[in-house]
Amino acid sequence: MSRVLYDAENQITNGYRQNVHEALDIVKKWYQQDAITAHSDGTVIMAVSNQKHNQGSTGTASYGNFVKIKHSDGYYTLYAHLREVYVKKGDYVKRGQQIGYMGDTGNAYGVHLHFEIRNNYDVKIDPTPYLDRDLPSNDRTLKYQVYDNVKKYWLPNVIVASGEYAGNFGNPIGGIYADKYRMRVHDKNKGYWLPWVENRNDYAGNLGNEIDGVQIEGATYRAHLKNGGWLSWVSKADNTNQGYAGIYGRAIDAIEIK
Numbered sequence: 001m002s003r004v005l006y007d008a009e010n011q012i013t014n015g016y017r018q019n020v021h022e023a024l025d026i027v028k029k030w031y032q033q034d035a036i037t038a039h040s041d042g043t044v045i046m047a048v049s050n051q052k053h054n055q056g057s058t059g060t061a062s063y064g065n066f067v068k069i070k071h072s073d074g075y076y077t078l079y080a081h082l083r084e085v086y087v088k089k090g091d092y093v094k095r096g097q098q099i100g101y102m103g104d105t106g107n108a109y110g111v112h113l114h115f116e117i118r119n120n121y122d123v124k125i126d127p128t129p130y131l132d133r134d135l136p137s138n139d140r141t142l143k144y145q146v147y148d149n150v151k152k153y154w155l156p157n158v159i160v161a162s163g164e165y166a167g168n169f170g171n172p173i174g175g176i177y178a179d180k181y182r183m184r185v186h187d188k189n190k191g192y193w194l195p196w197v198e199n200r201n202d203y204a205g206n207l208g209n210e211i212d213g214v215q216i217e218g219a220t221y222r223a224h225l226k227n228g229g230w231l232s233w234v235s236k237a238d239n240t241n242q243g244y245a246g247i248y249g250r251a252i253d254a255i256e257i258k
């Protein structure tokens, strides 16, 4: 089943292979021809309609007549080798709307639809999982998580500003991972600040050692003390009085970012 043919029943004549054929070639069942429908709502950003069959053509010309649609969340779909194109650049199309008819324009070995999905960087991804499903959503939600030194594992991610915190009261944390943020922690056992880390490339902390200070740039955050309570919210990350969350010598067992 596919969303991109008018008659949803289809067969794949050429699958996705990275760096070889980063698309799906699709025909209606029994190799029949069919109208092409928009996979999802979006805006037509390219519509080429004056191309002929051109075996051996390369680059954009190899697509023949094609339509490219930009969807919410930044994904693109592209429909190539069309015999006819029913839309023009700038049109807003709805899911299931006919945008053209299957053909063999451009570098096509026969009548079929060449269907691509591209991510928000315009990089082709495997369309197979999404042929009859919504496009992947670009998850822009920032998350963070902490390592529980007692349970000895990373606790589940917590969404920034969700009103939830990361940690188990009573169990000191030994590390913090956070999306986007640049951060560092003060190692209670070693008694000094560990190097800055950022963008989830690394975690802040020495797993197993306790943390007694946290700095997170560009965030408002607070720390919870083991056998204590929540400290004040901090919205700086510098060496001034309120430029970090924590009290030296007191283990932190939870943090919250808002």
Ligand SMILES: [Zn+2]
Binding pocket: 014, 021, 023, 024, 025, 113, 114, 115
């Ligand atoms: Zn193809």
